[in-house]
Amino acid sequence: MSLLLEVVASGPPLWRHWGGRLDLPVGLASLADTRRPLSFSPDIDVPVSAAPGFGIDWLGQPILTAHRSGRDFASRFDTCSVVERDGAIDLCLIDEVACLALDMSIALDPESDVLTLSASLANTGDETLDLSWLAAALLPLPDTSTTIRSFTGRHNAEFQEHREPMPAHGWVREERRGLTGHAGPPGLFVMGGGAGWHEGAVHAVQLAWSGNHRLAIERLAEGGWTLAAGAWLAPGEARLAPGERWHSPDLLATYSPDGLNGASANFHAAIRARSAWPGGVMAPRPVHLNSWESLYFDHDEKRLMALADRAAAIGVERFVLDDGWFTGRDDDRAGLGDWTPDRAKYPRGLGPLANHVVASGMQFGLWVEPEMVNPDSDLFRLHPHWALRIDGRAPLTARNQLVLDVSHQEVRDYLFGALDVLLRALPITYLKWDHNRHLMAAGGSAGQARYHTQVLGAYELIDKIRAEHPAVEIEACAGGGGRIDAGMATRTHRFWVSDNLDAVSRVAIQRGFLAFMPPERMGAHVGASPAHATGRTQALAFRAATALPGHFGVELDPATLDDPARAMLARWIAVYVSLRDRLHQGRTWLGEEADGVLWQAVGSPAHLLVFVTRIEPPAGRPGHIRLPMLRGAGTVRVRLIETASSGAANTGGGVFDRMAGDGEGYSGTWLAEAGLPLPPMSAESVAVFALEAV
């Protein structure tokens, strides 16, 4: 991609281009001279700039709004200095009248084609400034844009995709729950006319932020739209004393001419570049067994050891002890805050279980929910004022818990100490870090809103744990996928995508996840049948094949399976282990074909794994899937390596039988244009192909 900003004599640079790659240098004036004021508008032209203010000559959405006791409500940055450094532009903007200094940074990573944009505002006046909005960036969208692709969600139904036309007026996503939310990252995709999975212009953004946020698209009277994104601020949340500065989160923004898959591939590359793996490189993603759905709160040392044995026997590599292990935690009404092993369940502490897990050849992981407290806990009895609250209003529990004000150093110190003791005493190499409620009545001790500081406090706590325990990986969870975003992606290593393990529900949830995040971050487990979240029943093979492209795990007790089923699960684990290096690098493509066929390809054109999923029974004859990345790839050997079905077996025959074993050679261009012929697939089935250029 290229972006082009025109530096002007006074004021912020003007947006001239954010889109396809340009072959600069050419004369700017000939590129984009729009200096033609419209009728019924000011006598000067006011094109979209990088930092439009409010209340003077710009009538579109502003980069910020602020005031001082009702005065200084208007802003315009007449002075701007531009510093270029290694693929980045820094803007220092000054409004001498409103006494504001705005620094903006725009950095383009040529590897991923992703921009990182941010803004920070200083109050240069001598009275307090009330900031009510500061966008990380304000970007232009072309007048050829047609569609917004965004996501909504709730617990057990994350990443529900929506496509809607560009607005005649405005489009807003505002999150005021204090958390990223189950809709997934604060982000969206804007598709140009004719854009689809594989082709066409797509602009996309996601905020690296785990709290309240606002994404807004507004129609410009003269055509096109502006897109602004930043943290949503509660009243009084951002009051800047003279000299004080306020920072926006980073906004990741990308453009691709290669459709939705092109934009997602850029995001995947950017997230990979922001990853901080223990030791600097991602180790193969180990197979998990997470204890939650096997026994919920019903722990005892012997049972857990037996579960660990059964896990090790089928090839599990990391055993995660979920909720229920700490003092007083017999159900979800008590215990959060008291991070010591429950002596009734673990009379000898967690050491024997953790050592048993390690001795069985597995890593030991532990569930925690540090930012939370149950009113029924020793911590709350000792420090009731550590919880967020609003004086004069009854505290509002959710899942029987309150939220600790982690902006306070003493609260963070307590939590760090509690986790540090566990991490030092036990061979823990993994934390599942949960956050099981929204922020409501989230006031601090002085009565001010605490949403924003809560996110910064949580980041600080996680960063400190990581700095002190660099070998420990962290999974971000918030009742499933309530905190999946690029802010958490830089400080954690896996996302728990959803508590909904129903494999049919999972198909859409996981495809939504992959819009923003790469597959190696996608916690995907084989759950029980019927699924605890939905009550629906699916075959083990279909559940396993659906989880296979992510970071694979198991969320059931192998003892509940009969011998053949247990052997089948062990076999799927072995399949995952044999494929994971290929599943977790390279590109991901998603596609859809007629008659409800969904597919996902991972790798490179020379070396591809293709997952074809059918959820509903077919209406017609088996079709083809067109794999555009193989155009011009020469001869490609196609092998059908796995089939997984809930109902009648896939009855291939003919060409499909030939795809089994050593496979069959096809022309890459044929596979791109005419497509790979599919085996007949029943409802709830997956076919996995390996494709190699020969």
Ligand code: GLA
């Ligand atoms: C959340 C998580 C689950 C589990 C429970 C434990 O709901 O999403 O995976 O850890 O909390 O209480």
